[in-house]
Amino acid sequence: MDDITIKLPENYKSIQDASAKIKFSMPSDLKTGSLLRTLIASKPEGQFLELGTGTGLSLSWIVEAMDDKSTVISIDNNELYSAIAKEFFNDDKRVKIICTDATQWLKNNPDLEFDLVFADAWPGKYETLDEALSMVKTGGFYIIDDMLPQSNWPDGHEENVKKLVAHLEQRADLRFTKLNWSTGLIIMTKI
DSSP: OOOSOOOOOTTHHHHHHHHHHTTOOOOOOHHHHHHHHHHHHTSTTOEEEEEOOTTSHHHHHHHHHOOTTOEEEEEESOHHHHHHHHHHOOOTTTEEEEESOHHHHHHHOTTOOEEEEEEOSSBTTTBSHHHHHHTEEEEEEEEEOOOSOOTTOOTTHHHHHHHHHHHHHHOTTEEEEEEOSTTOEEEEEEO
């Protein structure tokens, strides 16, 4: 099986070029994007949440897989990154890119529910985790990446990962699989 040959979303290369111009160094792995595209496609008319838009690279996988009645909210606190993402996604009915503090946004929107939450940032993963998980619908997915050691991890971050995984393993409302693949993924379904 060859998972190296992955068909990229239509606007991925253009976003990648714009990202390189500003030396953006935190793109999601292609395998993670491919998995997101597959899981998103399993939720017709779905509502999706991405925490950590970056420049929109992972968002391109999500949007490509969405049907016409699906929506995604993507949040990042970096104005430059958000501005680049907004250049490539101008479908206000289906795609909302919000430049704000995701921790505060999660706290301010407790009644929203999503079919899939991709937490690719500190908020929703290491802080305000319970708020993010409460937004996942029953049968919905919660996806986190970068669970394997990364070159850009700050000193001591491995302990944060261990604590997060231990906490998730104790939750009775989730079924999950840890994948030693891509950058280290955990895929959870809410029961």
